[in-house]
Amino acid sequence: MNNSAVQSLRLPAEWEPQSFLQLTFPHCDSDWAYLLEEASACFVDIIEAAARFQKVLVVCDNVKRVRAYFRNTSNVYFVEVPSNDTWARDHGGITVLDNGKAVVQDYIFNGWGKKFEAGLDNQITKSLIDQGFLQQCELKSFDFVLEGGSIESDGRGTILTTTDCLLEENRNPQYTQQEIEDILKQNFGAKRVLWLNSGYLAGDDTDSHIDTIARLCNENTIAYVGCNNPEDEHFGALQKMKAELEQFTTEDGTPYKLVELPFADPCFDDEGNRLPATYANFTIINGAVLLPVYGLKQDAEAVDILQRIFPEKEIIPINCRVLIEQHGSLHCVTMQYPEAVKLKS
Template sequence: MSNFRIMPAEWAPQSAVMLTWPHAGTDWADVLDVVEPVFDAIAKAVLRFQHLIVSCEDADKAASIQTELNDWVVNRGFPGRVKTAAVPADDTWARDHGPITVLENDKLQLLDFNFNAWGDKFPWAKDNAINRQLAESGFFGAAPLQDQDFVLEGGSLESDGAGTLLTTSECLLSTARNPGYDRSQIESKLRDTLGANKVLWLNHGYLAGDDTDSHIDTLARFCSADTICYVRCDDPQDEHFDALNAMERELSQFTNIEGKPYSLVPLPWPDAHFDQDGERLPATYANFLIINGAVLLPIYNVPQDVEAIRTMTALFPDREIIPIDCVPLIHQHGSLHCVTMQFPAGVVTL
C-alpha cells in the first residue's frame, strides 16, 4: 500500500503552539521590556484554548515562564498548560525553524527541515538545532521527528488540508535556500514530503521591510478550503500598489482542487510604520494565527485595525478574534504568525 501524506490546514484541531522566547543574546536585547509583553499576550491567548511549548535560552527565565504562566492558567480554569525548555536560540521566529507536521496514513510525523535564516541572512545554527533538542527531551510525545535535507520555512507555505499548497516563487525558488532546484524539482519535493498534489505559485506580491523573500503568510492565507484572504493596497501612490494588484489578479485565476475559483477576501492595508532610520516596517494583517476556538490577529495601533477585526470576524464566525498589538514585532521585521508554530491534535500532551 502506498503512503498517503497530507499537511493539515491550520484550522484543523490543535494540541499546542510553540514559541521561542526572546533573550539578551538576540536582536531584541535592547527592547526586551517592550517585546516580552507581546510574547506574554500571545502565550496567554493560546493557553485559553490549548497547550504551549516555550523554548528559552536562559534556564532561570524558562523556569520562571513555566511557573508564572501555569499559575495564571490554573487561577482562571483554562485548559492549556505550558512546558518550557532551556534551549539555545539565535532568534525567535518559530514559524520558520519549527517542525512542520504531516499526517502519514493517519499517523503524525514531524518534519525537521533545514533552516538557514532565509538564505544565510543572519546566524542560524542554534535555531536549526532547536527541534532536535525538543524532540530528544520528549516534547513531541510519540510523534517522530524526521530530518529533511532541504531548506524550507513554515511561513513560506499555506495548506488547505486537502493537498493544495499556496506559496511564492520569490521565496521557494531562491538559490540561497536550495541551489540547483528548479520549480518542478521543488514541487516534487513538496509532493514527497508534504503530500502536495497541487501547488499554487504567486509570482507577484511583496512587503517592504520583510526579510523572508515574500513569505506567503505575510500576503495571502487560506481561511477554508475555498476561501483565501489577502492583503490589498488601494493607494496608487504606495510602493506596494502595482505588485499587490498583480498578486490579486493572480489569485483570481487560481482554482481549488475541484477546479472552482476561490472566494477572495481582501484585508485592509494598514497605515505605514517606519523605524528610526526611516525604513518601512512589514505591518500586515495576513500574519494571523488560527488556534482552537480563536484567531490571534496582529494589530498595529492604526485606524485600519477596526476593519481588520471586522473582516476576521466575518471570515471566522465560529472563533473568537483576539487582537494583539504587534508593533514591537515588526521592528524586527516579522509579526504574530512568524513567532508561532502550531501542532495538530495528538502531538503534544502535557
C-alpha cells in the same frame, strides 16, 4: 516514493484541531536585546491568549527568567533550548500525518537565505524530540531548506506558496521550480502547488513568505493583503498578486472566495526604514484567531473582517507593533502542532 505512499501523507490545515502552539522566547543574546522588555511583553500577551484555548510550549534560554514574566502559567510549558532568535514558524517542525501517525519534518533553516545566523535555531526541533517534549511522533530530517511561513496548506492536498521565496538563490539553488514542486508534493502528499509570482512587503526579510501576504482560511477562502493606493510602492505588485489569486481555483475548479484585508498605514523604524505591518500574519488556534494589530486606524476593520471569515472563533487582537521592528509579526513567532502530537506534561 510511490503514489500510494504519497497519498498516505497529509499536511494538516492550520484550522484543524491542535495539540499545542510553540514559541521561542526573546533573550538578551538575540536581536531583541535593545527591545527585550517590550518584545517579551508582546510574547506574554500571545502566549497567555493562546493558553486560554490550548497548551503552549515556550522554548527559552532560562526557564526561571522567562517564567517570571507570566501572570498565569496555566497550560504553559517551558523548556530550555539554545536559540539565535524567535521565529518559531520558520525553525519549528512541520508536522504531517502519515496514515494518521504524526511525523515531524525537520528542514534546514538557514536564516532566510543566509541573511542571519541560525545554527542554534536549526537544532531546536531535534532537541525537543531528544528531550522527549514532543511525543507520539517520529522525526524525519531533510537536506532541504524550507520555512514554515513559506507554505500554506488546505489539508486536502493544496499548497500555496511564492516563487520569490522558494526560488530565492540562497535556499535551494540546485533545484528547478518543477523539482521543488515535486519535493513539496512528495513530502506533504500534495496534489498541486499554487505559486504566486507577485506580492511583497517592504522590510520583509523572508523574500515574500506566503503568510505575510495571502492565507488559506478554509478550503474555499483566501484572505490577502490589498493595496488600492497608486501612490504606494506596493500598489503594482499587490494588484498583480490579486489578479493571480483571481485565476486560482479550488481542486474542483471553483474560484476561491477572496477576502481583501486592509492595507496597514506605513510604519517606520527610528532610521526611517519601512516595516512589514500586515494583517495577514494571524495565527489560527483552537477556538480563536490571534490577530496582529499595530495601533493603526485599520486595526478595527481587520478585526471585523477576520470575524466574518471565522464566525465560529473568537478574534483576539494583539498589539504586535514591536514585532515588526524585527521584520516579522504574530504568525511568524508561532508554530502549531496537530492533535496527533502529544506534549510532555
